[in-house]
Amino acid sequence: MYNRDTKALLWGRISTNIADSLQYMIIMWFFNERFQSPFLLGLIFAVESGADVLSFLFGPLIDNSNSKKLLVNCSLVQIINVMVLTVLSLTIGIEANNFWAIIMVISMSITTLASTILYPLQMKMIPMVAKDVPLVKVNGLFHVSEKVFDILFNAIATILIAKLLIPINLIITLVVFFVAVKLYSLITYDQHFNFEECEDYEEEGTISEYLEDLKEGFVELKNQGELLKLIVPLIFVNFFYAIAMVGLPRFSTEFISDEATGYGILLTFSAIGSILGASLSQIKNIEKISMKKMVSFCLMMAGISWLLIPTLAERFIYASYIGIFLNGIFISYMNIIFISLVQSRVSEDTLGRVATINESILSSIIPIGNFVGAWILKELGVITTQYTFAIALIVFGLYYIFIRS
16 A cells, blocks of 8 residues: 555654654753753753744755755764764763753754754655555554654653663664664655756755745745635644643642653553544545544544543543543544645645745744743633633634635
8 A cells, every 4th residue: 555665754754753752862861860950951942942933944945955865864964963972972971061061952953953854854755655545544654653653662762761871872863863864765756846956956046046935835825725724723722732731730740640650641641542543544535524524523522522631620530531532532633634735735846835834833822822821820720721722622623614615
């Protein structure tokens, strides 16, 4: 069913995701254990979220480059980045000083920027390599595979970081990145545009040309009426999601367990639900159901599911597990529909720009939601943070029913 190029892209993406996650966990552990500095941890989070907000700037590069070449080159940048860290750690040793703080922040910035290019680039390549397979099914396969390996590897990575020295973990990260490059190099499809023109663009493109290409992405998105109608509610959904996420750790402490395990249990149930939701995309002929109806249904059911969390928190705590599990199913499947809609409606020439603009728009609202969530948590309590998200999901699900196609 899935051809060789699709499998190479899938396993390459999984490898990249594993290496990214391990490097991220190494750096976070380093700052948390060696410095115990909330400021430095906050700086790392700021680097990560800032890259998502600014991802639209890389759209023209993604659309006007040889995709396979760019995929390999970004992975090589990550390899060089980790290689430098490894060599430094082996030769001069890792200490809790300003030098290593700066090096780790720079390293995190480099790998985050590379990932900001890699993931929308891979999203653009999926329709190119998958060919005759419905996009909903392919995106579902990618999502399921990533989530399953995330759960498995996060558990393994925790053990690796606890038991092995940082240089050894960096070497493991390096090996996994090399595997990703090898897998990406196996992709053989031919893009429909001229590679020589792409290379001329990379070497000779001016700032004005780049800005003009950037503008084309916004124009293309503006012309995608149905896509815009879906993005508008999702912007607000992300805002209220950010509010709920601020309150969720406190909720788990007050109603489940005063230890970190309570929060971990909730996240685990959400991840399992997400895997199951993505698996639904493999059901025969499910892609023939109206995307508009399915998005509306998923939003409303996700909201009803989340209502179980605050409503029954004091009487039946297992309802929280059920609610977040069901929410994970519906949100996961809705996300796959959204990605497939973008891939199917937008031309390959501008897909990279539109995808990165979407990412920037949807990500930019989250920090605002975090601040509002912190205020609601302080002034109105943890239960209110969860109710706002549930009600918002239902309202925007209804909104999508009544808007015209």
